Amino acid sequence: MSDWIKGRVIAKRRWKEGLYSMQFEAPIADFTAGQFIKVALDIDGDRVGRPYSLVNPPHQRPLEIYFTEIPSGPLTPPLSHLDPGASLWISAKPNGIFTLEGVRPGRELWMLATGTALGVYLSILRTDDPWALFERVILVHGVRQGDDLTYGETLSLIADAQRERFTFIPVVSREAHPAALPGRITDRIVAGDLERRVGAPIDPARSHVMLCGNSEMIKEVKVILETRGLTRHRRQTPGHYTTEHYH
Ligand SMILES: Cc1cc2nc3c(=O)[nH]c(=O)nc-3n(C[C@H](O)[C@H](O)[C@H](O)COP(=O)(O)OP(=O)(O)OC[C@H]3O[C@@H](n4cnc5c(N)ncnc54)[C@H](O)[C@@H]3O)c2cc1C
Ligand SMILES: NC(=O)c1ccc[n+]([C@@H]2O[C@H](COP(=O)([O-])OP(=O)(O)OC[C@H]3O[C@@H](n4cnc5c(N)ncnc54)[C@H](OP(=O)(O)O)[C@@H]3O)[C@@H](O)[C@H]2O)c1
Incomplete structure (x- = not known):
């Protein structure tokens, strides 16, 4: 189960219809480039969370994700409507093994x-x-x-x-x-x-x-x-x- 912390939207960029980058502030744990966080909203009484790769490198803030709006999906339509200042849930600990760890030169x-x-x-x-x-x-x-x-x-x-x-x-x-x-x-x-x-x-x-x-x-x-x-x-x-x- 995810350990959720509150995040706040800092900025949103709409590249085209249905294609967005979003920046947040949230005190997540350190991460390795290539890892993802979960982002969640409370929708009709349920917490709906999905994984998103972090776009920012580990040494840079704010946190950033890049996503397409899937019209039939539960999370991305309301997520894409959030504006700066809105709050959302973020998993406290980034996860994933899509990194360069152990990769041979x-x-x-x-x-x-x-x-x-x-x-x-x-x-x-x-x-x-x-x-x-x-x-x-x-x-x-x-x-x-x-x-x-x-x-x-x-x-x-x-x-x-x-x-x-x-x-x-x-x-x-x-x-x-x-x-x-x-x-x-x-x-x-x-x-x-x-x-x-x-x-x-x-x-x-x-x-x-x-x-x-x-x-x-x-x-x-x-x-x-x-x-x-x-x-x-x-x-x-x-x-x-x-x-x-x-x-
Ligand atoms: C480890 C991991 C990292 C991910 N990182 C990202 C990310 O950085 N950016 C991102 O946009 N998505 C990412 N995803 C997908 C993301 O978690 C969601 O599934 C997606 O944003 C749709 O959420 P939804 O709740 O609206 O619909 P969902 O119910 O999750 O998905 C509905 C359908 O949409 C399709 N779909 C899901 N994601 C995408 C996508 N990215 N592009 C095209 N079709 C898709 C699938 O066919 C899926 O069955 C990642 C998934 C995993 C497992
Ligand atoms: N991209 C957007 O701006 C945007 C905006 C709004 C909504 N959406 C929604 O997001 C979903 C998909 O979006 P997407 O375009 O980002 O992802 P996608 O469908 O995965 O397509 C991205 C690229 O991957 C290619 N591809 C698909 N299957 C492949 C395969 N087997 N081997 C190699 N390449 C393959 C696609 O080619 P083909 O063109 O040949 O399939 C396309 O060039 C759709 O539901 C769409 O409606 C996207």
Whole structure:
């Protein structure tokens, strides 16, 4: 059971219809980049809580989450209506193992995200860990439409700080976009486009791959990775890929 503490909304950003970032203040325990908190509202007498990855790095406040409104979902419609000053419940202790803990150093770290899974990587990328462990980091963001490509300012700050060590590859599936690869992340891996763009193979001898977001994407990419000899990473038995399913 979660140990709930009261939080207060500081700011909300509506990127487009149904797509939001929200900032809170709440005295949560320390966390590791890649972990999530639970956010809850009391709805019709029940406390409805859902996990959300933290977007802010551990050393920065306020806390921040990035989410889509699921019209049929119980939590996200009322959550997206909260304005600064509103209160909500936050789990006191962040959780999760989608971190770089125990990951072996290598040449390239690949971070693959669909939709709002971008957020978790923005936390990890703003710590020292990926840059201490890997020579290069490649962030691939797969979305439906061009206006789902958010957090441009944050990505520019990371790119400015890391220069040629950081590569961002947007992939847009439902419309043509001048700055993005077309289709799905899976299509682009199978066609070899991601590796060609980066100039390096996804290979167990040099790569670690993080997969976050849509379960179907994760399932399909896992098969591709395992065919190439990459194995699941566990803290006790280090491997080459790590996953976090949102839906
Ligand atoms: C560890 C973990 C971390 C998560 N972090 C995030 C996060 O940072 N941002 C975020 O938006 N969601 C995240 N989620 C999903 C989130 O917890 C909720 O499920 C989601 O916000 C919808 O809540 P809801 O109560 O409105 O509907 P729910 O009843 O929870 O979900 C209704 C349906 O919506 C779909 N769905 C749920 N989440 C998403 C999503 N993100 N994108 C597309 N479809 C979805 C699923 O098909 C689900 O069956 C995370 C889930 C897990 C397990
Ligand atoms: N994104 C928004 O701005 C927004 C706003 C309001 C509401 N919503 C709601 O949120 C839900 C989903 O939103 P979302 O677009 O963030 O997430 P999503 O459906 O997971 O789609 C994100 C990206 O993942 C791709 N994808 C889906 N299955 C895949 C697979 N098996 N392998 C590889 N890639 C795969 C999608 O491609 P395809 O396009 O080919 O499926 C898309 O490019 C929907 O209910 C939507 O109505 C979203």
